[in-house]
Amino acid sequence: CASGFEAVTILETTEFDVVLTDFRLGDMDGIVVVEESQRRWPETVPLMLTGYASLESAIDALRVGVYDYLTKPCPTDELLATVARALERRRLRIALRRQTRDLETAIETARELHSALSSRLEGTTALLREREHVLVTVCTELRASLIAIAGLVELLLSQAAGDDMASSLEKIRLEAQSLAQRVTDALNITRTDTVEVRQ
Numbered sequence: 108c109a110s111g112f113e114a115v116t117i118l119e120t121t122e123f124d125v126v127l128t129d130f131r132l133g134d135m136d137g138i139v140v141v142e143e144s145q146r147r148w149p150e151t152v153p154l155m156l157t158g159y160a161s162l163e164s165a166i167d168a169l170r171v172g173v174y175d176y177l178t179k180p181c182p183t184d185e186l187l188a189t190v191a192r193a194l195e196r197r198r199l200r201i202a203l204r205r206q207t208r209d210l211e212t213a214i215e216t217a218r219e220l221h222s223a224l225s226s227r228l229e230g231t232t233a234l235l236r237e238r239e240h241v242l243v244t245v246c247t248e249l250r251a252s253l254i255a256i257a258g259l260v261e262l263l264l265s266q267a268a269g270d271d272m273a274s275s276l277e278k279i280r281l282e283a284q285s286l287a288q289r290v291t292d293a294l295n296i297t298r299t300d301t302v303e304v305r306q
Contacts, residue, residue, distance in 0.1 A: 110133060110134050110135075111128075111132040111133070111134050111136075111137070111139060112134050112135065114140045115140060115143045118140070118143050118144050119143075119147065122147075122148040122150075122151060123144070123148070123151050124151065124152065124193075124194055124197050125152050125153075125154060125190055125194060125197070126140065126141065126151055126152070126153045126154065127154045127155075127156060128153070128156070129156050129157060129158075130157030130159060130164055130168070137155055137157075138171055141153040141155065141168070141171045141172060141173055150200055150204070151197070152174045152193040152194070152196050152197045152200075153171075153172060153173050153174060154173065154175050154176075154189060154193055155168045155173045155176050155177065156177045156181060157176070157179065158179035160178040164176075174192075174193050174196060175189050175192070242293070242294075246290045246293050246294045247294065250287050250291060253283050253284075253286050253287035253290065254283075254287050256279070256283040257284050257287065260276050260277075260279045260280040260283060261280055263276050264276045264277060264280065
């Protein structure tokens with residue numbers, strides 16, 4: 108660009124990898140060009156070249172985001188090396204920003220998954236509690252019925268006259284007691300982690 112105004116005008120619509128400006132321009136201060144480039148394009152790396160180096164101008168340049176501050180006359184190889192470092196800095200800043208966005212996306216996805224899993228876990232826990240309640244209720248009633256049957260058969264056994272009848276009633280009594288014990292074991296499963304199931 109032939110002037111600071113032209114540079115600022117182009118920077119309004121165009122992003123560059125590197126901006127190299129003199130400290131003193133004919134129509135404005137080079138600091139203004141750097142500020143405009145940083146305001147519009149934070150990834151652009153500004154460099155400043157000056158024939159009037161001073162501690163104060165160097166501090167001003169660094170304060171507005173100048174990556175490197177070169178003094179005239181600047182050897183060509185030094186200028187090219189500085190531009191190469193500036194390009195590498197830009198590449199790293201863009202990569203870091205991209206990785207940061209990816210990380211933020213991953214964190215947000217993890218939060219959403221955690222929330223969904225928590226909701227499903229709450230629903231599953233409620234369903235398990237409901238099933239446990241049904242199981243306990245049914246088993247308790249079934250156990251009471253089986254114990255009553257075993258007691259009734261025992262009563263009939265005491266009154267049985269024939270051996271065949273007594274043998275059949277004894278089998279019924281033993282089966283009712285066995286079933287009652289299995290129901291008790293099923294009830295125990297809802298209260299403990301392990302239970303010994305009788306055969």
